[in-house]
Amino acid sequence: MQRRQIVKGLAASSLLLAAGGVSAPLWATSDTSLDVxxxxxxxxxxxxxxxxxxxxxxxxxxxxxDRVGGRILSLNTQPNSPEAxxxxxxQGYGMMRTFAQRLGLPLVPLGNYATQNIFVINGQRIQAADWPTHGSNHLPEADKHTLPSSLYFQALGKGPQYALPSDWASEKYAHLDIPLRQYFKQQNLSDEALRLIDSNLNALSLQGLSAADAFYRLSLARIGGRGAHRIEGGNSRFTQALASNLQGVINTKKVVSRINHGGEKVIVGCEDGSEYRAKRxxxxxxxxxxxxxxLTGGIRAFKHRAINEAVYTPVTQVHFAVKKQADVAALEATNLWTDNALGRVFSQMNNKGQLTYLTSWVNGKQAQALDNLSAKDAIATVSAALAKYCPALKGKVEVVHHQSWSSERFSKxxxxxxAPGQVQTLVPHMACIEGRLHFAGxxxxxxxxxxxxxxxxxxxxAQEVTERL
Ligand SMILES: Cc1cc2nc3c(=O)[nH]c(=O)nc-3n(C[C@H](O)[C@H](O)[C@H](O)COP(=O)(O)OP(=O)(O)OC[C@H]3O[C@@H](n4cnc5c(N)ncnc54)[C@H](O)[C@@H]3O)c2cc1C
Structure with a gap:
């Protein structure tokens, strides 16, 4: 009880964040068993x-x-450490920004990305200005002037706005927990608009995403969820800096394979046969x-469902570096938005406007299709598409990285x-404590x-734990 009060007092203090390190109280070191x-x-x-x-x-x-950082992964072998x-x-990431300042890590603009966009639709390379009248534009008259990349936000923007992101799971919006495709159909979106939206949707598919989720993400974006900064030298520096404060605490290459929380202690077993016990x-x-x-020791049914049925967005990328800068000096850097296996291509330039680096970023079903191929064939497919739609780059870029997040065993x-129906049923259970088990992420x-x-x-x-130890 006394310890809990001391801990809660410390937790409430902003000293923790500012100082970045409070030396261990003596009473903690006398206990040799693990707390957490x-x-x-x-x-x-x-x-x-x-x-x-x-x-x-x-x-x-x-x-x-064998590394820390999980889904934060900067490619440090490449100039400017691009992010995979x-x-x-x-702008609204108050915690990230406060931590970065405390860790002494400056924030810098994302990079020098091309502003010009070219579309590749139905196999045709199209300038934005030509889109409204182009023969490959099969949208109905009312939508012909909307760029393929803007269809999604234009359609969502006409829908309801949550007062707070957390409204998404409220009863008031239960009617939105349906496939986004169905919602858009009710709004009379054409089949061609749906096809184009689906081809670069930041989710598995229009059918597989709840409309309530789509409006939730929009509300996050509205309150400043996205912005234009990263950590100087790559975001991995952030997790590495946190890890350097945790010497002796982190054990890598420990694949947890079983957790039993039925007894006095939680027992955690790893694939290598090692076993650890802690209070929480x-x-x-x-x-x-x-x-x-x-997982043994009792988990409520809804949590079980959440664990077993959670859907993660497939994202696959191929990164290209420019082989010899002189070769491409005359090329205008361009971003591509395609309805094919190339997905979207983000082009980075140096201060002279020269193209330096390209990332093909593929989402959803197109990413799944690439993931069904071997890495070699996926790279070949994307490289062939890049050469086809950017012939001037043929032979002038080289693949430096392939990243399939769905194929990563520890991300999937x-x-x-x-998915439709899950906002109402699963969202309320994602973070719930189960016995001695707490959930973060x-x-x-x-x-x-x-x-x-x-x-x-x-x-x-962490605060849940301190309240219970
Ligand atoms: C391509 C991509 C782009 C993104 N873009 C952005 C962005 O622009 N802005 C933004 O804010 N967020 C973005 N995100 C999301 C962001 O990366 C994540 O939300 C965040 O990093 C998740 O952190 P986490 O600790 O919850 O999970 P993770 O980073 O996934 O950490 C979980 C850890 O658990 C480990 N693990 C898994 N299974 C086991 C096991 N059995 N035993 C032991 N360890 C295990 C994993 O190896 C991993 O290190 C992006 C993510 C991706 C993949």
Whole structure:
């Protein structure tokens, strides 16, 4: 009781964030057994671990990969460390920004991306200005002037607006927990508009995404969920800096395969045969991977459903570097928005306007189709499409990275999305405590998006634990 009060007092103090380290109280070191096991060294797990360690708790962090950071992955072998995972630190990301300042990591603009857009629709390369009258534009008259990339937001923008993002799971909006495709059909969107929207949807598919989820994401964007910054030198520096404050706490290459929380202690077993016990456990792994872990000791039915049925958005990327700058100096850097396997291509330039780096970013069903191929064939498919629609680049770029987030065993997708019916049934159960088990990660926090959700969830779960130890 006394310890709990001390801990809560410390937790309430802003000293923790500002100082970035509070030395362990003496009473903590006399106890040799673990207080908390944290599973997963992504942003959520690292944040929980740092918070609890700084309060003097005995913490162990188990991470399956040989690196920390999870879905934050900067490609440090490339100039400017491009991101294969989380990119944008939004204007509204108060926690991320405060932590970055405390860790001494400057924020910089995202990069010098091309502003010009070319569309590739029905096999034709089209300038934005030509789109309204182009022969490949099969949209109905009323939509002919809308660019393919704007159809989605134009259609959503006519719909309801939540006062708060958390309204999405309220009874008032239960009627929106239907396939987004069905909702758009009710709004009389044409089949061609639906096809174009589906080809680059930031979700599995229009059929597989709840309309309530789509409006939720829009409301997050409206309150500043996205923005134009990243960490100088790559976002991985952020998780690496957090990890460097956790020496002796993080164990990598520890694939958790079973968790039993039925007894006095939680028992966590790993594939290598090692076993750990603690009073409480914080699970930060995506539910897509948690469903491979044997969970015993009692979990309520809705949580079971959430773990087993959670849907993660497929995202696959191919990264290209320019081989010899002199070869492409005359080329105008261009972003592409396609309805084919190339997805969207984001082009980065140097200060002279020369093209330096391209990322083909493929979502949803097109990403799944690429993932069904071998990595070699997926790269060949995307490279052939790039050569076809940007013939001037043929032989002048080289593939430097292929990233399939769905094929990564410890991610199985890029981010959570909710299928029709799941917003009402599963969202309320994502973060619920089950006995001695606490849940954190981007999939458990719904007032923010992406990295900010992860960090806020890590702090929330850590506080849940301090209230119970
Ligand atoms: C392509 C892409 C683009 C994105 N863009 C943005 C963006 O622009 N802005 C934004 O805010 N967010 C973005 N995100 C989302 C952001 O990356 C995540 O929300 C955030 O990093 C999630 O952190 P987390 O700690 O919840 O999960 P993770 O980072 O997934 O951490 C979970 C950890 O658990 C580990 N793990 C899994 N299974 C096991 C196991 N059995 N045993 C032990 N460990 C295990 C994993 O290896 C991982 O390290 C993007 C993500 C992707 C993939």
């Amino acid at each position: 096991i944290i599973i997963g060294a992504g942003l959520a797990g690292l944040t929980s671990a740092e918070y609890l360690k700084n309060l003097g708790y005995k913490v162990l962090l188990l991470e399956a990969r 995972g989380a990119l944008q630190i939004g 456990t914080i699970i930060t792994t995506p539910f897509s991977t948690l469903k491979d872990v044997e 997708g890029a981010y959570i999305q909710f 981007e999939h458990t926090e719904f007032m923010y998006s992406g990295m900010e959700s992860a960090i806020v969830s890590g702090l929330r779960a």
